[in-house]
Every structure is written in structure tokens, then in C-alpha cells.
Amino acid sequence: MxxxxxxxxxxxxxxxxxxxxxxxxxxxxxxxxxxxxxxxxxxxxxxxxxxxxxxxxxxxxxxxxxxxxxxxxxxxxxxxxxxxxxxxxxxxxxxDSGAYARRVLEHVRQEQERFGSGAARGEQVMVEFSQPNTHKAFHVGHLRSAILGDTLARILEFAGYAVIRANYPGDMGLHVIKWLWNYQKFHKGEKPQKDITQWMGQLYAEASRRLEENPDLEAEVRALYQAWDRREPEIVALWEETRQWSLEGFHQMYDLLDIRFDRYYFNSQAEQPGKVMVQDLIERGIAQDERPDGAVIVKLDELLGLKNEKYRVMVVLRSDGTALYATEDLALAKIKFEEYPQLARSLYVVDVRQSLHFQQVFKTLELAGYDWAERCQHIPYELVSLPGNVVMASREGTVVLLEDLIREATERALQVVSDKNPDLSAEQKLEVAKAVGIGAIKYPMLARENAKTVTFDWQAALDFNGQASPYIQYAHVRANSILRKLGGDLPELTEPQHELAPAEVELIELISRFPKEVQRAAAELRPLCLASLGYDLARSFSDFYNQCPVISAEPAVRAFRVHLVAAAKQAMANCLNILGIRAPEVM
RNA sequence: GCCCUUGUAGCUCAAUGGACAGAGCAGCGGCCUUCUAAGCCGUUGGUUGUGAGUUCGAAUCUCACCAGGGGCGCCA
CATH class of the missing domain: 3.30.1360.70 (Arginyl tRNA synthetase N-terminal domain)
Known part of the structure; x- marks a missing residue:
């Protein structure tokens, strides 16, 4: 500053x-x-x-x-x-502390909700995240990409980049065919009720169970896959209708989480273009067609003349000519740059297990001569696991459904708010409960290094005390409470006439750090910087709150402190907002 | 076998290569006629996995080793 x-x-x-x-x-x-x-x-x-x-x-x-x-x-x-x-x-x-203090507070007062934001850079960045599979449940394991990606998008936007938020649902594949088979055979005509993704997930689990119990039925599934490959109108129509259900279900979920997208790309849409690209790679000698005995592969290490294995070999098309994820990812990258030629960076928020895959895809594109290949970047993150290092997997049944978590968290928050602040209207209580419940879910996923596993356990997730988002929200509410009691416009801002208390000094220091931390978080793509600062701000404000009376202070001191409270509130609000967490006025 | 990643207080995690490694939780002891106690104060707790190296200075960078997790030609 x-x-x-x-x-x-x-x-x-x-x-x-x-x-x-x-x-x-x-x-x-x-x-x-x-x-x-x-x-x-x-x-x-x-x-x-x-x-x-x-x-x-x-x-x-x-x-x-x-x-x-x-x-x-x-x-x-x-x-x-x-x-x-x-x-x-x-x-x-x-x-000079007086001048410095006045300057920080004045700056925040002028900038308001823009405080901490960077000047527009005129640089376009795409952030692809979430990538849920349609026709499946949405569980807590899927949450990290959604929350991390959304927050990265917010951070980049606030830092001054023009951000495009992209989603890439997996809308085709064996899991979808299984689902369609089960639906056609046992649930024909049924429509989803209110918890759409839950219902979709149940039907998927049911399909898996049926096939496991009776493997002979897999012939029917294969037949259905072939029907899809022939694009039989009846199947295509059913797929389109049921896919839409899933998308609506996701939309409900994103809505609850305050997550939005600008652009949807679909797995199915990249399939044919991917096959065309593979054909091109074969013709240019980059890919080798080993069909019918083998697949179509790109021998990356060999092409690069590397002695040690690094990129290894990537399979870009199955021996039967059908597409893999790799096929589609080649096409997707290209589609993105065709649509947005100005993209300075194309980010993929995808879990760390796919690091090699993305290195292979990007390197192959580079070898194919696409100059934008170097603008593609994988942002890896670790998974969410359950205590005892159990990874969440739909197939294993070791999942915590997102609906359940959100419901549980907001109910718990509602109970607390009703207890603490019974005078609020039912509507207000519900709003606070949502803000607190969702914040409590998001914060632990952001206040952690991307490359570190988040261990999910109910007790910690629903603990609203300590280093968690409700603590920050509460500090924000307290600041608001002081301002509300004083009411009216803020007095003129002058340099403090009193010697500043240590708590005031620290609070102003932390407020002034916010803009720099935003830039750092954007440069390093690490929400953790801001999750930490948000907490530090709240802790510092609580300290100030306990040590420095505002309303009962003598007029000159009060005049200064009111501005400090307003600035602290604004800094906390902006910090929460950039993390995708709501800052309630009361709680 | 090769590659990636993690190892910090009992537990969960912080710490732009810099001046005494910090929070929360859990434990113990206090604080509501005072701006919301979802809070605050006090207290206990560490050879930063081990060993070398680089540097004026290393939790941070390099190497080796130990331990956990992940990835390695037709899964997504």
C-alpha cells in the first residue's frame, strides 16, 4: 500500500x-x-x-x-x-504511526468492497474445476475441486484477471450406460424428486449392485453401449433427458454453495473432435497406430529423446477405436483456445493423481505444434479422506453425501443461532445458519495447503469454535454491532490523537497487508494465504474488541476507533467474500 | 524399478531463505451489572522424521536414508 x-x-x-x-x-x-x-x-x-x-x-x-x-x-x-x-x-x-493509521483507514474507506483488489490486468484466465460425473452422487470428496476452483477463480478475479469459470461434467461413459440400463429396466417413467443427485446416485449404486450380483446382465449393458454408439434416437433422447436431471441437481448444489460457472464443456462433446485429433497425430507421425493388436499411443520419452522415463507412453485411443479421457482432453484443450484465443492461461483444477496424465496431454499438444500448449497448467490438489486414511469412493460405499453434510451443518448452525440469538426472525436465523454451515464446510478445505490431504470428520466439520470460519464471521458481526449501535455517518477521519494501543497497531497492520496477500494468493494459486489472514484479522479484531472500548471511549478516541472498526469489518468481509464465504451482519 | 508428494506440540494445521518456530483442538484454572461468552485471559506442551551439504543465516534449498500416500500402454 x-x-x-x-x-x-x-x-x-x-x-x-x-x-x-x-x-x-x-x-x-x-x-x-x-x-x-x-x-x-x-x-x-x-x-x-x-x-x-x-x-x-x-x-x-x-x-x-x-x-x-x-x-x-x-x-x-x-x-x-x-x-x-x-x-x-x-x-x-x-x-509515522498517526499518519500511517489514518492513511490505511482512509484507503479502506474509499475502496470499500474493492479494498484489496488489484487493477485490471487485461489478462484472461480460464479456471476449469468441479468436473462431476452425471448420473452419480455428489459426495464430500467432490467438494474440494468445487470449492478450491471457485475460490481460485474469485482470487484471480479480485487480483485483476478476467476469469472464465469452466465446468467439465463427465456425461458419458460406462457409468452412464449402467445407469440408463437400470433405469430402463426397473424405473422406467420415474422422475427425480427434490434431492436429485441423491436419487441419481441411488440408482447408480443399484445398477452396480445388480450387475455385481448377476454378471450375466452385463451383456445387456454392452448392447446398450453399442446402441449409444450407433446413436439410436431413443437412447440419445433418454440420455439427454436424464443428463439434464443430473445437471439440475448439480445446479442446486452449486447454488447452495454460492458457486457459479460461465461455461460448460461436456465430455461427450470432446469425443469426436478428439478422434479427429488422434488421426492427425497418427498422420504426422507423432502417434503410433498399433491397431488391431495394440492401441494408438504416443511414445513421449522416445520422441523427446529422454534417457530416463518421465512422460512415458500415453494411450490416446483404444484398440477398438473408442475414445479415452486422454482423447477427449486433447480436444478439450483445443476447443478452449479456439473459443478464447486470448487466454493467457488455461488452468485445470484436478486432483493430484492425474498429474502425469496432464503432463502427457500438454506435452503431446506441444509436440503437435500448438503454441498455446504452454499456457495450460494443471493445479493439483489432494483428496478428501475419512479418518483412518479411507478414501471416499462411491463403489466402496465410503462416502459422506454432500446433501447430508450441508443439511447437518446448517441444522447444527440453526440450533446454535436459535440458542444464542433467539430474537432474530426465523428467516434471519435460517440465513445465518446457511452462512455459518456452508462457511464451516468450506473453510477447512481452503485453510490447507492444496497438496495436503483434508481429513474429513464430522466432529471437526461441525465444530464452530476456534480456527474456523464462524470465528471470522462472528468477529465481523461484532464489528457490525458496534457500528449499528453508533448509527449514522462516520465522523471525519483524522490522525489518532491518543497513543495507539498494541491491539490497534496490530489490527491496522493486518488490514494493510490484505492487498499484498491477495496478489500472493493469486500468484501462488493458494487460498491458504487468505484463509490464514482472515483468521488473523478476526483474532486481532477480537483482541481489540476486548481491550479497546469504542462506544464508551472519549469522543476523540471514539471517532478514530469507529473508523478502525469499519475498516476491520470491511477487510474481514472482503476476505470472506474472496473465499466464497458469506459475512453475516448478525448471528 | 522409475516419478510425484507428505513428514513441525498428544491431535489438526501455520510460518515471503531471515531476528525468540506459531495458532486451533484436546487438558487444567479463571472471566458475562461493561460495544453479542460462536468470545477472552492464564497454563502445560518442540533435538521441525534421520544424517550430511549449500548459505552470513535452513522447518524452508540440494543429496542420501527412513516412514506414510499417490502415479506409472488401452480406468476416469
Whole structure:
């Protein structure tokens, strides 16, 4: 937020270093830890070490301190700062706290819900996520891609990118045929009730069970698959109708989760174009057709002349000529860039087990000469497992259905809100329960490194205490409560006339960090940065809330603190919003 | 066999290569005539899997090893 000053001082330090016969490459400012004041810090060890490497016999620590002291003397006291010190090899510059505080709060007041957002970059990014299979249940295991992808899209958008949110449902395959077979034979004419995906999932499980109990029936399923391949109108019509049911079911789910998409691509739509691309690869000698004895493959390591196996061999078409996922992924990538030629990046939020697959697909596209291949990137994430390291799988029956989880979480939240705040209207209570319940589900999936497994257990998921989203929401509500009680417009914002309490200092510091953390989260594609900051903000606000009275404070102090409360509330709201979690006004 | 990934407090997880490795949960002890106790305060808890290396400085980078998870020609 104060880059201009930092840069100017960085220049001065560089000049100072030159007078010492040293070159300072990049000025990397750090935060000053455990200071209780704001400021920026620069270690002089790298420069001292530079001298050491040039053969001078020096004590690096002592020399760093010497240089820091020299730099401090050279700088004097720059405008906007109230103290400069050299400590243990670090140069610390402390902002003029009154001016700094006013500036942060003023900035938030002007930006409001845009606070923390980056300037538009004019760069288009597609984020593909969720990819649910139609004709199947939607369980907690599917949740991570949906939530992670949605939040990444929000982060990128807020950071200044033009984001296209894409979904890619698996709407064809053996699982769909099985479902259709079971429906035709045992459920003809039935229509889904209110929990659509649950019903679809039940029918799928039933189909699997029937086939397992009586394997002879698989001949019927195969026959049906062939009918589909011939595109028999009756089958196609049934597929289209039932697929729509699934999509409606997904839509209900996304609605509950506040997740939306701009564009849907379908598995089935990439099948034929994929086969065309494979034919092209064969003709150009990139793919090898080993049919009828083998499949169509791309020998990636061999083509690249690699000695160690890395990309291995990718099968791009089955020996019977039918398409695989790989076939379709080749086409899908191309379809995306045909539709959006300006895409700077095409991201795939897909679980980590498919890392090799995506490396193969992207490398093959690169070999085929598509210049956009290098703009494709797989964003891997680990799965959601159950305690005891049990992976959720529909077939094993080890799943927690999403409907059940959402219902349970919101019911639990409703109970708590009714208990804590009985005066709210039934409508308000329900709204709060949804915000809290959904937030409690989302937060643990975001406050974790993408590459780390999320272990789902009911107790932790429904625990609304501690480091969880209800804590942040609650802090937001408390801030709102103060503002509501004071009512009316905010007084004029001036520099604080009182000495700021440590809790005020820390809170302002955290608020000021938000814009940078947004950029970092976008650059690293890690929602965790913001999940952590949101929690830190809430904790810091709670601290302030307990130590610094607002309403009962004397007028001058109150005038300043009201603005601090408003800024903190805005920062927490923006942070929650970017995570896809609602910030209620009461709870 | 090859590749990827994880290992931090009893448990779940943090920590832009930087100054004393931090939270939550669980445990124990306190705090509601004071802006919502979904909160706050106090307290207990660590040779960052092991061993080397790079660096002025390593939980973080490199290598080896140990342990868990995942992936490796027609599953998705």
C-alpha cells in the first residue's frame, strides 16, 4: 500500500551502498516482527556476505550491523517515518504511526468492497474445476475441486484477471450406460424428486449392485453401449433427458454453495473432435497406430529423446477405436483456445493423481505444434479422506453425501443461532445458519495447503469454535454491532490523537497487508494465504474488541476507533467474500 | 524399478531463505451489572522424521536414508 515510499528509500540505500563500493541488487523489504509498531525491515547480511566472498576477512554479522548503521545515518529520518534503527544487522524503519493509521483507514474507506483488489490486468484466465460425473452422487470428496476452483477463480478475479469459470461434467461413459440400463429396466417413467443427485446416485449404486450380483446382465449393458454408439434416437433422447436431471441437481448444489460457472464443456462433446485429433497425430507421425493388436499411443520419452522415463507412453485411443479421457482432453484443450484465443492461461483444477496424465496431454499438444500448449497448467490438489486414511469412493460405499453434510451443518448452525440469538426472525436465523454451515464446510478445505490431504470428520466439520470460519464471521458481526449501535455517518477521519494501543497497531497492520496477500494468493494459486489472514484479522479484531472500548471511549478516541472498526469489518468481509464465504451482519 | 508428494506440540494445521518456530483442538484454572461468552485471559506442551551439504543465516534449498500416500500402454 506504500510502495512508492519504500521504493524511494530503497533507492537511497542503493546509493549508500555504492558509496561503500557495494552493489545492492533487489531491495527486499520485510515486515518487522514482534515490534508493536509498523514498519519495514531490511537485512544487511547479504551485502556483508558479498564482501566476505570477495575475500575480505570479516565477521558478517558485525559488518551487517555496521552497514545498517551507516545506512541509517545516510537516510536520516525520511518523511513519513518516525524512527530509524539498526538492530542486529537489520535496518528497521518505523512509519509515522498517526499518519500511517489514518492513511490505511482512509484507503479502506474509499475502496470499500474493492479494498484489496488489484487493477485490471487485461489478462484472461480460464479456471476449469468441479468436473462431476452425471448420473452419480455428489459426495464430500467432490467438494474440494468445487470449492478450491471457485475460490481460485474469485482470487484471480479480485487480483485483476478476467476469469472464465469452466465446468467439465463427465456425461458419458460406462457409468452412464449402467445407469440408463437400470433405469430402463426397473424405473422406467420415474422422475427425480427434490434431492436429485441423491436419487441419481441411488440408482447408480443399484445398477452396480445388480450387475455385481448377476454378471450375466452385463451383456445387456454392452448392447446398450453399442446402441449409444450407433446413436439410436431413443437412447440419445433418454440420455439427454436424464443428463439434464443430473445437471439440475448439480445446479442446486452449486447454488447452495454460492458457486457459479460461465461455461460448460461436456465430455461427450470432446469425443469426436478428439478422434479427429488422434488421426492427425497418427498422420504426422507423432502417434503410433498399433491397431488391431495394440492401441494408438504416443511414445513421449522416445520422441523427446529422454534417457530416463518421465512422460512415458500415453494411450490416446483404444484398440477398438473408442475414445479415452486422454482423447477427449486433447480436444478439450483445443476447443478452449479456439473459443478464447486470448487466454493467457488455461488452468485445470484436478486432483493430484492425474498429474502425469496432464503432463502427457500438454506435452503431446506441444509436440503437435500448438503454441498455446504452454499456457495450460494443471493445479493439483489432494483428496478428501475419512479418518483412518479411507478414501471416499462411491463403489466402496465410503462416502459422506454432500446433501447430508450441508443439511447437518446448517441444522447444527440453526440450533446454535436459535440458542444464542433467539430474537432474530426465523428467516434471519435460517440465513445465518446457511452462512455459518456452508462457511464451516468450506473453510477447512481452503485453510490447507492444496497438496495436503483434508481429513474429513464430522466432529471437526461441525465444530464452530476456534480456527474456523464462524470465528471470522462472528468477529465481523461484532464489528457490525458496534457500528449499528453508533448509527449514522462516520465522523471525519483524522490522525489518532491518543497513543495507539498494541491491539490497534496490530489490527491496522493486518488490514494493510490484505492487498499484498491477495496478489500472493493469486500468484501462488493458494487460498491458504487468505484463509490464514482472515483468521488473523478476526483474532486481532477480537483482541481489540476486548481491550479497546469504542462506544464508551472519549469522543476523540471514539471517532478514530469507529473508523478502525469499519475498516476491520470491511477487510474481514472482503476476505470472506474472496473465499466464497458469506459475512453475516448478525448471528 | 522409475516419478510425484507428505513428514513441525498428544491431535489438526501455520510460518515471503531471515531476528525468540506459531495458532486451533484436546487438558487444567479463571472471566458475562461493561460495544453479542460462536468470545477472552492464564497454563502445560518442540533435538521441525534421520544424517550430511549449500548459505552470513535452513522447518524452508540440494543429496542420501527412513516412514506414510499417490502415479506409472488401452480406468476416469
Amino acid at each position: 506504500f510502495e512508492a515510499e519504500q521504493e524511494r528509500i530503497g533507492e537511497q540505500i542503493r546509493t549508500y551502498c555504492q558509496t561503500q563500493g557495494l552493489t545492492l541488487e533487489a531491495v527486499q523489504w520485510n515486515w518487522i516482527p514482534f515490534s508493536g509498531h509498523w514498519g519495514i525491515s531490511l537485512p544487511f547480511f547479504p551485502i556483508a556476505a558479498q564482501e566476505s566472498r570477495q575475500g575480505q576477512k570479516i565477521n558478517v554479522g558485525a559488518r551487517a550491523q555496521e552497514l545498517a548503521e551507516g545506512a541509517a545515518a545516510h537516510l536520516g529520518l525520511p518523511a513519513g517515518f518516525e524512527r530509524v534503527e539498526a538492530v542486529r544487522g537489520y535496518l528497521n524503519l518505523y512509519f
